[in-house]
Amino acid sequence: MAQRFKDIDYIGLFLWLFRAAIIVIVVWGTVAKLFLGQGNAYTTKDWINFLVAGLSQGSIFALIALGYTLVYGVLFMINFAHGEFFMAGTMTATIFVALPLSASGFLDKHPVIGMLAILVVAMVVSVSVALLTERVAYRPLRRAPRLVPLITAIGASFFWQYFFAGLFGSGLIPFPELAVLRGAWMIGGVEFLKTRAVVMIASVIMLIGLYIFIMRTKTGTAIRAVAEDKDIAALMGIDVDRTISITFATGAAMAGVAGILYGLVFRQVNFIMGFVPGIKAFTAAVLGGIGSIPGAAIGGFFLGVFEAIGPPLFLEGLGIPGSHQLKDVIAFTMLVLVLIFRPQGIIGERLAEKKA
Amino acid sequence: MALLEVNDIHTYYGNIHALKGISVTVEEGEIVSLIGGNGAGKTTTLRTISGLLQPRSGNVLFAGEDLSKYRAHHLVAKGIAMVPEGRGVFARLSVSENLGMGAYHRNDKDGIAEDLERVYKLFPRLEERQNQVAGTLSGGEQQMLAMGRAMMSRPSLLLMDEPSMGLAPVLVEAIFDTIEEINKEGTTILLVEQNAHMALQVAHRGYVLQTGEIILSNSAQELQKDPTVQKAYLGIE
Ligand SMILES: Nc1ncnc2c1ncn2[C@@H]1O[C@H](COP(=O)(O)OP(=O)(O)OP(=O)(O)O)[C@@H](O)[C@H]1O
Numbered sequence: 001m002a003q004r005f006k007d008i009d010y011i012g013l014f015l016w017l018f019r020a021a022i023i024v025i026v027v028w029g030t031v032a033k034l035f036l037g038q039g040n041a042y043t044t045k046d047w048i049n050f051l052v053a054g055l056s057q058g059s060i061f062a063l064i065a066l067g068y069t070l071v072y073g074v075l076f077m078i079n080f081a082h083g084e085f086f087m088a089g090t091m092t093a094t095i096f097v098a099l100p101l102s103a104s105g106f107l108d109k110h111p112v113i114g115m116l117a118i119l120v121v122a123m124v125v126s127v128s129v130a131l132l133t134e135r136v137a138y139r140p141l142r143r144a145p146r147l148v149p150l151i152t153a154i155g156a157s158f159f160w161q162y163f164f165a166g167l168f169g170s171g172l173i174p175f176p177e178l179a180v181l182r183g184a185w186m187i188g189g190v191e192f193l194k195t196r197a198v199v200m201i202a203s204v205i206m207l208i209g210l211y212i213f214i215m216r217t218k219t220g221t222a223i224r225a226v227a228e229d230k231d232i233a234a235l236m237g238i239d240v241d242r243t244i245s246i247t248f249a250t251g252a253a254m255a256g257v258a259g260i261l262y263g264l265v266f267r268q269v270n271f272i273m274g275f276v277p278g279i280k281a282f283t284a285a286v287l288g289g290i291g292s293i294p295g296a297a298i299g300g301f302f303l304g305v306f307e308a309i310g311p312p313l314f315l316e317g318l319g320i321p322g323s324h325q326l327k328d329v330i331a332f333t334m335l336v337l338v339l340i341f342r343p344q345g346i347i348g349e350r351l352a353e354k355k356a
Numbered sequence: 357m358a359l360l361e362v363n364d365i366h367t368y369y370g371n372i373h374a375l376k377g378i379s380v381t382v383e384e385g386e387i388v389s390l391i392g393g394n395g396a397g398k399t400t401t402l403r404t405i406s407g408l409l410q411p412r413s414g415n416v417l418f419a420g421e422d423l424s425k426y427r428a429h430h431l432v433a434k435g436i437a438m439v440p441e442g443r444g445v446f447a448r449l450s451v452s453e454n455l456g457m458g459a460y461h462r463n464d465k466d467g468i469a470e471d472l473e474r475v476y477k478l479f480p481r482l483e484e485r486q487n488q489v490a491g492t493l494s495g496g497e498q499q500m501l502a503m504g505r506a507m508m509s510r511p512s513l514l515l516m517d518e519p520s521m522g523l524a525p526v527l528v529e530a531i532f533d534t535i536e537e538i539n540k541e542g543t544t545i546l547l548v549e550q551n552a553h554m555a556l557q558v559a560h561r562g563y564v565l566q567t568g569e570i571i572l573s574n575s576a577q578e579l580q581k582d583p584t585v586q587k588a589y590l591g592i593e
């Protein structure tokens with residue numbers, strides 16, 4: 001008995017030191033940067049730019065994160081193939097719609113219609129891939145132990161990556177640039193890159209739409225009912241299998257949109273493009289409290305901003321060279337920290353409560 | 357023809373033989389009580405009728421139709437609703453959303469509004485708390501919500517699993533008054549209870565279930581007089 005308490009104490013002590021070390025690093029770096037003038041000198045305008053870039057990137061994370069959270073909400077399963085749903089729609093729409101429309105000049109003549117066509121195709125493909133994956137790979141395992149669908153999801157993720165690599169090649173494919181989105185808007189003396197602004201506006205519209213769908217419609221309420229208790233939902237006449245499919249489809253549609261927005265920002269796509277954004281969005285979902293819809297949105301924005309501001313702020317302050325390349329380190333360190341210290345996320349409920 | 361006819365069903369949980377040939381009939385307009393102690397198989401019987409469990413043999417006929425070809429979510433539209441054991445309200449949905457889920461399969465807006473009014477008249481407490489999240493309701497209020505939710509499907513047969521569980525005696529009285537009222541308005545009720553006293557008071561007929569088998573069945577009045585029932589379930593020596 002005494003031995004066990006001792007072990008726990010050591011772990012507790014280690015975690016406590018770990019937490020303290022992180023705080024020291026962040027505070028020390030920030031102070032060094034702001035007051036001792038370490039690294040590059042940034043103006044207020046630069047900082048605002050970092051913030052805007054972070055929010056814009058974060059809005060894409062938020063869209064993807066919703067897919068993880070929705071599926072987790074109804075199945076208590078981390079759908080690791082979600083990044084591939086994002087990739088599948090984007091690649092297909094880029095190759096079959098965006099590039100031809102751009103080559104023919106249609107995209108620049110009618111940018112709104114063109115973009116809508118690209119988005120619709122991306123959403124349709126993402127949704128189809130998601131429905132197929134759910135039907136073939138997940139549904140038969142619904143009563144299996146929780147580890148089994150998790151492993152299957154990783155398998156499905158690889159399957160789709162190499163399926164699309166085989167289909168479209170493994171090289172980088174350029175995403176066309178839209179002439180209307182070149183340059184920036186000046187608002188109150190602050191420069192907003194048009195692409196970033198459009199990405200953010202589009203994401204926020206989607207987030208609000210999703211929130212209304214889940215909270216205000218009958219189907220959305222059924223999704224929440226299924227998330228709480230599948231047997232009782234069935235007693236209400238809710239077709240549980242169909243509702244789970246709708247949940248996957250909803251998340252995948254958001255991922256499809258996110259993929260195109262991602263293409264607009266980074267201007268290239270390939271078969272592996274779902275991996276890093278997928279894991280980051282998962283981080284965002286965990287950060288916000290997996291299973292919570294507002295949590296996924298908040299987690300996404302938070303991660304985007306932290307990633308954009310962290311390197312120039314405390315990493316440069318610490319004198320770390322090439323700090324802007326360490327974005328991913330920040331994201332994944334954050335995932336580890338959240339899992340250790342606050343597994344229920346920023347605003348999440350306890351996972352145990354949800355299982356009940 | 358009986359509204360509900362359960363014919364010799366055997367239900368298993370893996371290798372556990374939970375129901376060993378249960379037969380129950382419920383005539384239209386009746387209240388039938390199924391009484392039995394812990395683990396007798398009461399909940400299993402209701403779950404088998406409602407399609408959540410499949411019997412390994414035997415069948416369930418509703419209005420003469422064999423239900424084995426349907427899945428659980430089809431039965432609400434047929435006219436079967438359940439008030440599950442432990443209430444089973446959706447804790448994170450509001451009271452009105454819970455009631456809305458009861459009417460999930462319906463599209464007749466006017467009819468739904470009418471039934472909502474009826475439920476709120478029966479349980480004014482629910483109307484006061486319509487925007488409150490169901491998880492924060494008291495046990496009694498949750499029971500009312502579960503009953504109201506079932507009524508929102510306008511069922512012809514209402515299955516109730518231990519509605520008195522965990523409620524104060526005054527509330528139990530009120531709940532059973534409501535059960536009789538719902539029945540008088542034309543809903544047939546199959547009631548499962550450990551509280552044999554209340555269950556036999558409101559019922560027309562009753563069955564006694566013990567370890568997966570029916571050991572007695574009779575009119576409720578006769579059962580109340582039965583020495584076995586008095587001893588085992590009514591606490592009368
Ligand atoms: N999910 C399950 N898995 C295995 N066995 C089960 C399961 N559910 C019930 N049983 C068993 O089946 C038998 C009947 O259980 P049931 O829940 O129908 O009893 P009950 O009459 O409703 O009891 P109570 O009054 O306690 O609710 C019991 O022996 C129980 O242990």
Ligand SMILES: [Mg+2]
Nearest residue numbers: 398399400441
């Ligand atoms: Mg029971």
